[in-house]
Amino acid sequence: MASCCPSPNGLMHVMSQDPNPIDIDSISDQATAWFTRLQADDVSTDERDQFQQWYRTDPQHAEAYEQTRKLWNLLQLPAAQIQSRIISEEAPLTQRPSEPSYPVTTAWRACPASSGMQEVGESKELLPRGLGEGGLKSHFRFAAISALTVLLAVTVWQLPEHLQNWQSDYHTAPGQQVIINLKDGSRLTLSTDTALTVQFSEQQRRIELLRGEAYFEVAPNKSRPFIVDGGPADARAVGTAFSVKKKKDDVRVAVSEGIVEVSADSTSTRVHAAQQIDYQHGQMQAVFNVNNDDTFAWRRGQVVFSRQPLSEVLEEVNRYRSGRIVAVNSALAGRIVSGVFNSRDANSVVDALKATLHAEAVNVPGGLVLLY
Numbered sequence: 001m002a003s004c005c006p007s008p009n010g011l012m013h014v015m016s017q018d019p020n021p022i023d024i025d026s027i028s029d030q031a032t033a034w035f036t037r038l039q040a041d042d043v044s045t046d047e048r049d050q051f052q053q054w055y056r057t058d059p060q061h062a063e064a065y066e067q068t069r070k071l072w073n074l075l076q077l078p079a080a081q082i083q084s085r086i087i088s089e090e091a092p093l094t095q096r097p098s099e100p101s102y103p104v105t106t107a108w109r110a111c112p113a114s115s116g117m118q119e120v121g122e123s124k125e126l127l128p129r130g131l132g133e134g135g136l137k138s139h140f141r142f143a144a145i146s147a148l149t150v151l152l153a154v155t156v157w158q159l160p161e162h163l164q165n166w167q168s169d170y171h172t173a174p175g176q177q178v179i180i181n182l183k184d185g186s187r188l189t190l191s192t193d194t195a196l197t198v199q200f201s202e203q204q205r206r207i208e209l210l211r212g213e214a215y216f217e218v219a220p221n222k223s224r225p226f227i228v229d230g231g232p233a234d235a236r237a238v239g240t241a242f243s244v245k246k247k248k249d250d251v252r253v254a255v256s257e258g259i260v261e262v263s264a265d266s267t268s269t270r271v272h273a274a275q276q277i278d279y280q281h282g283q284m285q286a287v288f289n290v291n292n293d294d295t296f297a298w299r300r301g302q303v304v305f306s307r308q309p310l311s312e313v314l315e316e317v318n319r320y321r322s323g324r325i326v327a328v329n330s331a332l333a334g335r336i337v338s339g340v341f342n343s344r345d346a347n348s349v350v351d352a353l354k355a356t357l358h359a360e361a362v363n364v365p366g367g368l369v370l371l372y
Contacts (some may be wrong), residue, residue, distance in 0.1 A: 029326040030054070030333065031064035033370045036075035037328055037362070047372065050329050056329065071322035156175040164195040164210040172212070173196035175346065177299075184296045185219030186226065191298050192343065193247075193319045212319070215256075215299060233279040242271075243296065254295045303343050310353075311334045314371075320346035323367020332359060332371060 034051050037043060055061055148364070165171045172178050172190045180188040180231040182198065184205060194212025207216070208229045218226045220239030228235040228244045230251035235244050240258025244251065244286035253262050254276040264271050264279050271277050274292050278285040304318075305313050311333040314325050320343050335357060341349050350361050350369055362370040 027058075027060050027064045028068075030328060030330065031061065031068045031322070033326040033328040033372075034065065035068045036364060036368075037372060040220065040362075050331070054329050061330075081111065091148075118355070137285060149291075155251060161193070163194070167197065168195035168210055169197045171210075173323050175344070177301075182219075184224070187217040188227050189215040189217075189299060194355050209244055209246045211246055213243060213298070215241070215243045215296065217241045230279075232282075233262055235283070236261045236263065237298065249282070253277050254290060256292055256296060297340070298343060301344050302340055304340050305337055307336050307338050309333065310357075313337045317349050320366065325350060325369045325370065325371060328370055328372035332357065 006088070037047065038051060050254075055065060056355060062064065168190070168327055170178065170180055170190060172192060172194050174193045176192060178190045180190065182188065182200075182205075184200065186205070189198075189205070191213040194214055195213075196214060197208040197210070199206040199208065203224065205221070205224050205226045206229060207214075209231075214228075216226070216228060216237070218237050218240055226237050230244050230246045230253075232249055233251040233253070235242065235253045237258065237260045240260060241256040242258075242260045243254045243256070245254075246252075251264075253260060253271060254324050255271045255273050257273050259273075260271045262271055262284070264284050267284060269277060269284060269287060271287055274289055275287050276290045276295065277287045288341040294306070297304045303316060305316075310327055314333075318324050340350075341352070350371070353359055353371060354361055357371075359371050362372070364370060
């Protein structure tokens, strides 16, 4: 078990236990992170051994890695062409052909909560130290391919969100929180990276949650029930306060005040104040008690974790960032984390994790951070 003193911006303490199962999205992230890391010039023998162990642990690991490798190969030719063109266009006439060309990168740093992300500007800090001419050329090639890979990956990650934003009546960007006052007197608080539609009729008030999480303070009206459609599960209330969180086909309903009826697959369950219910893996789970201060902490700019795998923690933290933080190996992804972080400064989590887990971090152009 490892622990550290509380931090106002990062994680309060970290505990190490046996890793929990990792979902498909995490496996894909790990495959991308491993492949990116193995292209570096400073990869160690120990890291290669860790990769071999990860690769052989699960057939899904091998499949995800091979898909990443194939994508990388497809991008290698255009990346090399871009590198050649940049060198020919930007190299001074007096530069010798064998002289290395230094790529200009953009570095980002975590800033106080009030300012969010801030661009630092031109920097060479991301270049590994101790590289000779061959190493620099290799790094340039690696950086060009990485940029294209990340660009394509970000496009794939963000395309569904863009489509949902177009369909929505209200949506928020990563790190943004918005309060909406509806014409019936109800109030909605949209958490980070959330999209929903509002459909009111004389018979009912219906909200379709496309993605993300929202808190609903419902104005009483028994003749017009208030229904939040989360896809596979619905939450129905008359006058109460509750939140609904949707991630793909999983839905979570947490009740702050009153009673909410949650329905799925022709069955319904009543959830009371300070209780929560999850619809996961195609079925309704059991109701359990929660601490309202922790469950709804995001409304005051905090996110609380209690004994959760690092992979789950990063998945939630990434909702507050424009890029992604990925744990490279399954051992690190399975470390158990408890603590609190400031959602208005999500990038500070990287520093806290590095300190408490004794991990290292590599920043890749495009907002990707690799933890290993």
